[in-house]
Amino acid sequence: MSMQKLPLYLLEKLSQAELLDFKVSSERDILRLFAQLKLYYPSLTMRGLNDLYKYFNNEYPDINKQQSLLIEYRQLPPIYLPRASDEILYYMQEAFALAECAYNLNEVPVGAIVVYGDKIIGRGYNQAMLGHSSLLHAEIIALEEAQSYLVDSNDLTECAVFVTLEPCLMCSGAIMNSRIKRLYYAAREPKTGACHSQYRVFYNGRVNHHTEVIDGVMSRQSSELLQKFFSQARLG
Numbered sequence: 001m002s003m004q005k006l007p008l009y010l011l012e013k014l015s016q017a018e019l020l021d022f023k024v025s026s027e028r029d030i031l032r033l034f035a036q037l038k039l040y041y042p043s044l045t046m047r048g049l050n051d052l053y054k055y056f057n058n059e060y061p062d063i064n065k066q067q068s069l070l071i072e073y074r075q076l077p078p079i080y081l082p083r084a085s086d087e088i089l090y091y092m093q094e095a096f097a098l099a100e101c102a103y104n105l106n107e108v109p110v111g112a113i114v115v116y117g118d119k120i121i122g123r124g125y126n127q128a129m130l131g132h133s134s135l136l137h138a139e140i141i142a143l144e145e146a147q148s149y150l151v152d153s154n155d156l157t158e159c160a161v162f163v164t165l166e167p168c169l170m171c172s173g174a175i176m177n178s179r180i181k182r183l184y185y186a187a188r189e190p191k192t193g194a195c196h197s198q199y200r201v202f203y204n205g206r207v208n209h210h211t212e213v214i215d216g217v218m219s220r221q222s223s224e225l226l227q228k229f230f231s232q233a234r235l236g
Contacts, residue, residue, distance in 0.1 A: 007051050013041055030056055031072055035079045046070060075205040078212050080182060083160075091115055092186060092217045095162040098125040098138065099225060105130060109225045112138035112163035114146035114156065114180075121159070122146030139163055139171035143178050155179050164222040166193035166215065172201045175211060182212045186222035 006014070014020050017040040022033050034049040049069055054060045061069060091113060098111025102125035114122030124141025128134055139161065146156055160182040161175055167185065172194040175183055183195070183202070190197050195213050202213050 006055055010048060010051055010055075013037055013044070013048075016040070024056055027053075027069075028072075031069070031076055032079065034073065035076055039079060049073065077203055078181075078210045080212055087118075088162075088184060088214075088217055091120070091160075091162045092164070092184060094120060094123075095138075095164050096186070096218055096221060096225075098123055099164045099222065102126045102138070103225060103229055109229050110138045110163065110165045112142040112161060114142050115160045115162065116146070116150070116156075116158060121149040135170070137168070137171050139167055140174055143174055147178070157181060160184065162217075164218070165189050165226065166195050166197060168192045169194040169199060169201070172199075176201065176207065180211050182214065184214045184217055186216070186218045187226065188215065188219075 014022075014037065017037060019033065019036055022029075022036065024030055024033060030052050031049070034044075034052055037048065038044050046066070046069075050061055050066055053065075053069060095111040095113050098113070099109040100111070102111060103109035105127075107126045107129055109126070111125045112123070113120050122142035122145035124138040124143075124145065126138050127136040127141065130136075142161070142163075143156070146159060150156065156178040157180075159178075159180055161180050162184045163171075164186045166187065166189040167175060167183070168189070169192070185195065188197050192198060194201050196215065202211050
């Protein structure tokens with residue numbers, strides 16, 4: 001991001017939040033950049049969004065455009081302060097270890113954990129074959145264990161889910177109904193994935209809770225384990 005023409009107050013805030021390299025290629029990216037900045041500076045007003053729009057479009061938005069930007073901003077999926085990258089990797093490694101457990105039991109190798117603060121309060125791996133139930137997905141098992149831990153509430157608003165494969169519609173619905181704050185998943189599931197691949201359930205502005213979705217963490221390792229499992233299943 002070039003620093004020229006940015007108002008000084010925005011330049012200072014973007015620099016302090018380490019957002020000067022944020023890639024903007026669309027109007028939605030401008031909204032996302034403003035939302036990220038609001039995490040660090042909650043008192044930042046819509047003037048900040050209008051000034052960002054002017055910077056990237058070389059004109060200040062008129063009143064109708066300002067109203068349109070406000071509506072679109074309010075419809076964005078939630079954005080939270082990011083976890084440190086080493087923390088994200090650690091928790092996904094924990095989920096991957098559960099996927100390996102499933103693999104060793106001849107189950108589809110998917111593992112999931114639920115994290116509350118810095119504590120893992122739910123663990124699960126696919127057990128559909130062992131339990132003779134198509135409902136026994138890793139995410140469902142982990143969420144049920146997490147809700148048993150938080151006995152006074154079935155609301156997991158302050159929790160994050162880490163799972164090695166993009167959740168299906170069933171698991172995405174369970175994650176949404178549990179009011180999970182953030183979902184991290186490793187590999188995409190092109191056939192049944194409900195976050196990005198086949199559906200985008202977490203990007204529906206009409207629902208009353210939004211979960212932030214981050215994908216790609218340990219994607220290669222998860223994909224390789226799944227490919228290994230299904231290759232052996234075909235041979236067997």
